[in-house]
Each structure stands twice: as structure tokens, then as C-alpha cells.
Amino acid sequence: MRIARKASGVVAGAAAAALALTACSGGSGEAGAGDALDTEEEITLNLAWWGDDTRAALYEEAVELFEEEYPNIDVTTTFVAWDDYWTARNTEAASGTLPDVMQMDLSYLRQYGNNGQLLDLSEAFDVNLDVSGLEEELLAAGTVEGAQLGIPTSTNTLALFYNADVLERIGMEPPAEGYTWDDLNDWIVEATEKGAGEDPVVFGGFDYVGTLWFFMQRLIQQGIEPFTEDGQLNFSEEDAAAFLESTAELRDSDAVYPIERTKQIEPLTGFMVSEQAAEMTWDNFMAGYVAETGENIEILPMPSGDNGPQQFWKPSMLLSASANTDQPAAAATLIDFLINEPAVGEIFGTSKGVPATAAQRDAMALEPGSVDEEVTQYEEDVADLVTESAPLPVEGFGAIEAEWKRLHEELLYENVTVDEFVEQWFAFAADTMPAAE
């Protein structure tokens, strides 16, 4: 009896403490992102990003410029590599202490947004945050159910890369303009045949159906929006099976880069070791490809689908502010500075993707023939093809994307059939994604 009474006392105490804590954090939310920025008050902001040491140096440079312009704001920075970044952010999110401003990825936007961790930045529009330089489709990619939770800093879009030096060695022409997915498959078969005599053997391409984004690209070209507005799958098992079957012949005739070798050279790809003639991926991989292969890499738009060659912009990176920040106005100001300031565009170049605003794109000092110049040129060329905003990935996208990739590896090892793949993936997706409301 005595023990029970004591225990209830402890519980009551804990509850009171919890109430006091929530009261504290509630009190700080008075200032809004739409209030004018106080230029007198000493403000400290935290800024977090993922990336390597090169990016760290660039950010430090940009932050210095910001602090010069806003002397009353002190920005403390933190950075780690991609995987560790999310481990750290998840822990902070659990305690409601996310950094004031942080780099955000499209695949995590909905998850953090649904948990109420991110600030709706639309309050700050036209006050502390100018988004007039962003294209509408792009800005829309940072909204979840009407709330502007992320501001795209830069864009990328899918592209087909080919290694011109390898093509010359095996005597192949690149795919012709306006090529379709079927043309691409034929091209891969032919390139693999011609590359068989090389040492090491050159393959035409890889079995691209293992990447969920390519499936989404193809759906969009068929006029199907991959996900519904409330974050559910919007395609059928038949659609998925048809996509997977589309390269069945390539798999059966060993025309694609073998999975055994892929596993050996991970995290590189066949294309990066010049054993593969072409590869599709995001256009900002260009710099990495050129650095890895040291060869002449060229870039083409994605193949056309049933309804034509539509593509979409994906914000390669967004900036978000924490819902619990004490300084929403200053946080919005920092985001504004990072996306609009021409000098910041000059500092980063295309290292985060092509800058989202024209002011920053124009400020980049592009050397003719450089990788930056080619990628920027590519995005200008395909701008007309971009008619869709990026499909907003659903909550749990990271997991279903990884499962798609894993099942595809099983498919290549012939451990599952296409039908089993589709069945297992849809079951996994149903378990992983939050049910429709």
C-alpha cells in the first residue's frame, strides 16, 4: 500500500514536470516567421546539413557572408554524412529540438512534416522569405497538404549518361534524339554484343527497372500520377509487373550489367568503372562520373514514353525550419539568403544541383565545357519537357524504395519471379505506409 502511494506520487510528479516542459516550449512560439526581423536582438541560429568536407567549406563561406550582412545573427553550424545525419535528426526530433534551419530531403519531408516538426514557411513569404525566383512546380514540391515545409534550393532531373570514349571503342552511336524506352532496350542489347570483345567486357546498360524513380518517371509519361494527394500508391500491381517485364528479355539474354559484378564494385557502378556504356540517373551525378571515369561523359534526356518525353524537377535538396525554433523570422531570413543571394550561388555552383533561382544560376561563374556548364545547359534544354512537379514521395518512401531495390536484386539472382516481386512489394508497402485516413 505504501509503495503504491509512493509510486503514484512519482507519476504525478513526472506528469507535472512534463506539463511544465510543454508550457516552456509553448511559450516560445509567440514570434512568427511572418514578423519583421529584429535587427537589434542578438540571435543565435543552428544550421545543419549533410555532406562531405568540400560542402562544409562552401557552407562556412556562405554563412560568413550571411553574418556579415546580419551582424546581430550568429550561425552555429553542424554537419555529418548522409546516414548519420538522419540518425541525429531523428533523435532531436524525438525531443523536439531540431536545428533552426536544416537541409532536408524530399523523401523525409512528409515524415517530419506529419509529425509536426517543421515550420510552415508560407507565413514568411514576402516578409522574410522571397520565393518569387522559384518556379511554381518546384515550390509546390516542397509542400505537404498545403503547408510549405521545405524550400527547394536546387533542382535535378533524370538523365541518360553515356560514355563517349567507350562508345567509340566499341563502335556504337549514342541513342538517337526522341528515342523511346523500347529503342533504349534495343540499343543496350546491341552495345552489349559489340562490347563483348573488349577487355574488360563492356555492357550496354544496367537493368534499370530496379530503381523506383524510373518507374515513377515512366508512370508520369503514361499520364499516371504515382501517388495520391493523401500519400497512397496510385498505381496497380499490373502497372508494376508491366514495367518489370519490359526488360525481361535483357535479363534473360544477359545483356545487362551482371549483378555479381555490381555487388563486387559497390558503392561504384559499372558505369563509373567504364565497363558500362550508358546509365540513367540524376543529372547532378555528372561531376562524380567525370571524376571517377576520367573519360568523356555525355548527357541525354530520358527516353520518351507513351505520352511523350515528359520529365519532372526534383528538388535535389530543400531547406526546412524547425517548428520549435525560437527565431522563426531569423530562420526564414537565413533560408532566403541561401536560396536568393547571388554570391551564395557563386560559392556553391552546381554542387548541390542546379540552383533553383535564376539569380543564383546567373551568378555562377561557369567555365565553358565544364561539368557545371554542361549540367546547367542540360537543365535549360529539358526545361520545356518538364511539365510535372515532382511526385511527392509518400511517408515511408525510403523503406519502400529500398525494398524495391532489394527485390530487384533477388529478381536478378532469379530467387523471385516478377509476380512474386510485385506481390511481396505491395504487401510490404501496405505494411509500411500509413493507412489512408
Add this chain to the structure above:
Amino acid sequence: MKATRRLRSLVFHAAAVAASIVVLYPAVWMVMSSFKPGNQIIGNTSILPETWTLENYVTAFGGIGGVPFTSFVWNSVVLAVLSVVGTVASSAVAAYAFARVSFPGRNVMFAVMIGTLLLPFHVVIIPQYIMFNSAGLVNTYVPLLAGKFLASEAFFVFLMVQFIRGIPRELDEAARIDGCGHGRTFGLVILPLMRPAIITTSIFMFIWSWNDFLGPLLYLKDPDLFPLPIALRQYVDQTSVSDYGAQMAMAVLALVPVALFFIIFQRYLIQGVATQGLKG
């Protein structure tokens, strides 16, 4: 008879050498890769670099994002040394209390302490983080060290308790007769006899702290405070260009102190484990 024995010995040694080559290959590969140019590392299993370069070490010594390499080393050393000091001091006192002082609730508390061994670190991360955060101690070394000074490393407390239990009580009683209280019995009799256990604890704690990644990742925000393991991961970011050469170089540099520490103390480590059974 003699010939068979020699043959057996030969086979045994051949097998041992073969096994150690397999085991050591990754380590040797790492050291040699740190001398290869960045693009010749992944997908290349050969040991000898085609071209030798010191470029990777230059990059590694150049630091990350304006933080010099020496800063990472210094932070790692500070954390490791304080962890060792804190763990040894607090665990020894706690172990003496559990082993020699009879106080109410001793058995229950001992059981609770052992119980914490069963609690995976990942279960307590978030509550701990919230606690340290509301105390305003995030982004300092306090969350990483506080527990070490409070004997929260139950494994070492347990190790020392078992060790002290093996020391004959007659020694305590003799000290008692000479007029020692608990303080002096511990300081003058038990502590000197605990040397093997203390050395074992120090070595393990040093290595654990040196290699700890998750704790610093969560609690430290300011790159100036980062220890080596976090800096190490910085070179390989899958979303930007990865510099495997610099990572290998940094890994080699990070391993040097642990390797040295191990070489110097391995005598004691093996001795320590061996004398665990001898009971002082």
C-alpha cells in the same frame, strides 16, 4: 613418431599462417589503399598500389570544413582519457561497496545494476537525450562522460566485484585489526591488489571510447568538438563525391594510437585476463 609430430606441427603452422593472412588481409588492404590515388581503391582488390601517393594523407591532415585534423585527435584523446579515469575510479569504489560493505538493499541494487547490462543502449538513447537536452548539456562532453564518472558501466563494476570477492577476507580483517576503516582498507589493501582488473578495465574503456560513434554523433553538434570516428565518416558521403583515399588515410591515422596502446598494454591485458582466475 617424431616425424609425425613434426608433420603435424608443420600442418598446424601452415594453417595458422593461412588463417592469419585471411584475417589480416583487410587491414593490410586498408593501409596500402591509403597510398593509392582515390579512383584506384574501390573495386580493386590488389594489395600493392600501381602508383604511390601521399595525397590522401595531405587531405586527411588538412582537416574538414576548417577544423584541423589535430582537433579531432585531441578531442578523441580527451574523451578517452577522461572516460578511463572516470570509469576506473567510480567502478572501483562502487565495486568495493558491493563486495565488502554490507548495507540494506545491497543485493537488490546489485541485481538492478546487472539488469542494466541487459538494456540495449538504443532503448535509452531518446529519454537520455531529452534529459540532457533539458539540462542544457547537449553539445558538451558532459553527456558522454557523466555516466562514466558515476559507475554506469555495469560491466566493469561487475568485473571488479567478482575480482574483489576473490581477494581473501583475512586481508581486510588484518587491516581492520590494525585500525583501518573502509576508506583505508580500500585504498591500502584492496586497490593495490586490483591492478589486473584495473588494467583490463582501462584498456577496454580506452578502446570503446576511442571507437564510440553513436554517442558523439548524437550529443555533439559543433564540428570543433567532434572526435575521430565522426570525422572519419565525413569523407564518404554517398550524396556527394566520395574521397575514399582520404578516408583510408584518416582510418590509418585513427588506428595508430589504438594499435600503439594495445602493443604497449597487451602484456598487461593478457596477464590481467590470466590472473582473473588466480584471485589476487
